[in-house]
């Protein structure tokens with residue numbers, strides 16, 4: 001610490017040092033570029049349910065209430081699933097002042113939010129930055145502040161903002177850069193409108209991963225951003241989306257997540273091994289876990305899959321470091337994820353439609369000596385191991401391990 005009077009040479013050095021500091025700060029700002037919409041939401045990837053994958057247009061107030069009830073009675077809420085998200089088709093017309101109304105399927109959105117909140121859950125909604133949503137309902141274009149206010153007044157906690165109708169307006173741009181700017185500005189506009197309400201609302205960008213959204217998603221306030229087109233309840237589509245996430249890990253972290261789309265677990269189009277692959281891969285990817293099935297008719301197997309505490313703990317790990325591919329050998333892929341307590345999750349996937357063997361050396365994970373290994377889906381401690389780990393992986397299946405020193 002400097003004591004006594006500051007000498008002229010010191011003043012000059014101080015000025016130089018201050019200049020240097022400013023120069024460094026300009027390149028490496030201490031405050032990150034305007035980050036997530038609200039730092040109080042999505043510290044870990046959002047968990048909940050969304051109406052689209054199972055119900056699409058056939059969603060209404062009574063169905064949403066029934067899903068909220070089932071979220072609690074199935075044990076999903078206590079396992080961490082929090083958001084009940086209404087997707088497209090809730091929208092009505094605007095009144096004379098331009099205020100968005102619900103359609104007849106949702107007679108009273110505030111009462112619905114109260115009901116969902118009363119269950120210890122949160123309510124999400126859907127809109128588009130364009131004049132129309134993907135299902136051709138009313139979008140928020142030109143009404144962003146009004147809509148954000150309506151959502152906040154109703155008690156909405158999560159907004160999925162789906163590009164769709166804005167594409168028509170983007171087509172009028174005279175260059176791809178100008179089209180990109182229209183899109184980015186539209187997302188910023190709703191970010192600012194949501195902020196202005198003062199209510200913490202998770203901001204979910206949905207524009208199918210175009211223009212490398214992971215690079216700019218955080219700066220437009222996205223707490224999560226879809227990295228792909230729509231998922232389907234088919235192994236081929238799910239694995240195409242899931243494995244394509246390789247390399248995106250560095251863009252995710254607390255408050256801002258890559259979103260490879262909602263879960264299809266329990267919708268019936270995949271077998272048990274394939275759904276395990278779906279859940280394991282999404283956990284390694286620190287992906288939002290938004291169930292997309294009918295929670296009122298779940299089999300015990302589906303509940304067990306969705307509520308496996310150890311898999312959820314990987315997804316929700318507080319370090320928030322997304323996992324990535326360690327290596328691939330044809331259809332065998334090995335993915336790892338660093339966890340906060342120093343352990344690592346390791347998933348050995350078999351993308352082939354028949355049984356295959358897979359192996360890795362614990363050294364590949366950065367572990368030098370003996371390690372403790374747990375097989376998560378088998379719910380079995382495998383003891384202390386060293387050297388090479390070998391496993392048989394079922395067709396389209398996975399072995400998910402927790403490895404610690």
Ligand code: GLA
Nearest residue numbers: 052087088134135162206230
């Ligand atoms: C798009 C989205 C889906 C769903 C529908 C609703 O396709 O990607 O997730 O929201 O719109 O119309």
